[in-house]
Amino acid sequence: MTQKHKKAFTNTHLSVGILGGGHVGKQLAKLLLHSSDLKPCDINISTKRPETLGEISNIGVECYFDNIRLAKWADLLFLCVLPSHLPQVCSDIRCHLSPDCVVYSFTSAVPLNRLAMLLEHSFIIKPQYEFVACDDVTTVWLFHNQVSAALKHKEVLSASLPLSMNGGLFLDQRWVSAVLYGLLNMCTAVKLGSGKTLLLLNGLFETAGSTNTFTYHTFVNSPSASDPIKPDDLFPWINLVDAQTKDTPLTDVVLRNKGLRDCISVMYYSAFSNLAEG
Structure with a gap:
């Protein structure tokens, strides 16, 4: 990538919202801060218990409980909520999403078409994973219980590469x-x-x-x-x-x-x- 093309993207402000402050939401926030050019002020988190995110809020990530506010603010919105909570969450935010807002869902149990119907939104990305039996699953994935720590290992990076996943996971190439x-x-x-x-x-x-x-x-x-x-x-x-x-x-x-x-x-x-x- 040339410096000219890097600047075209890195100079563009991106507001990243994370809806859900549980284990997935916390890990995602830490990973984005460590592996991208995003600054703490570029990330907001909405969760029912913002007081539990002291470690993240102390470095400048704004944490609160207001899903509608987050939906209105975000250019890119990550859904990190339990499947049982998703219908209500979607009902709350669907009228407040910009048509240009990318919604990325980590809620695996809800099919993509169902999610699109709940949100009345088509700008959605949702990985479709399948599990394949593999003898090396344990050795590949259980290095650490922290995503940022696990991704320091070449074995994990190789196993999670979207174009050639191994270690027991398969991702739809689409x-x-x-x-x-x-x-x-x-x-x-x-x-x-x-x-x-x-x-x-x-x-x-x-x-x-x-x-x-x-x-x-x-x-x-x-x-x-x-x-x-x-x-x-x-x-x-x-x-x-x-x-x-x-x-x-x-x-x-x-x-x-x-x-x-x-x-x-x-x-x-x-x-x-x-x-x-x-």
């Missing part, structure tokens, strides 16, 4: 496409034309010998010949629920383009490199 479509939607949300969007994404995902991995048709089915694409035209808004439940033009690109997969792997490892160094 999740990767959904994340890339999410980046595309973010560009559309700020009215970035298709030409500049492709330039930015190709800069972020440069692969060996190629700086033109993505084209318009990588993401969108071919329009008619009578409807040419202009660089200032916006990409259409992509329904991320569809991107995770159906095959898309991008699904095939990720499958066939080894350079792109290698680039994503390098980016994944580098995201946690500072944990290993700490």
Whole structure:
């Protein structure tokens, strides 16, 4: 990634909300602070017991119990609540989410389509995991009970790599496409034309010998010949629920383009490199 393209993303303010302050919410907040450029002021947590988050609030993360306030504020909202609490939580916040807000759900027991219906929202990412029997499960995953500590180990990083998970877990590969479509939607949300969007994404995902991995048709089915694409035209808004439940033009690109997969792997490892160094 060039410095020019890094600045395009790192100079953009991102408000990250975490709804739920239990074990998952706490671990997520700590990991984001240790492995990203986010500052404590960029993160808010809403939980029924904000007084239990003293360690996090003391470093500048704002903690409170107001789910509606969090939903209105967040550009990216992580759902870290129990499945039994999700219907009420969704009922509370669904009218207050910006259409541009990315919702990332860790609530595994609730299917994606059900979550989209509860939230009346389509800009949702939810990993679909399956467990596969594996003799090395214990040795891979039980290094530590803290996520940031576990990710210091190369074995755990390798086992959690989204494109080639091992150690007993399998992740639906359409999740990767959904994340890339999410980046595309973010560009559309700020009215970035298709030409500049492709330039930015190709800069972020440069692969060996190629700086033109993505084209318009990588993401969108071919329009008619009578409807040419202009660089200032916006990409259409992509329904991320569809991107995770159906095959898309991008699904095939990720499958066939080894350079792109290698680039994503390098980016994944580098995201946690500072944990290993700490």
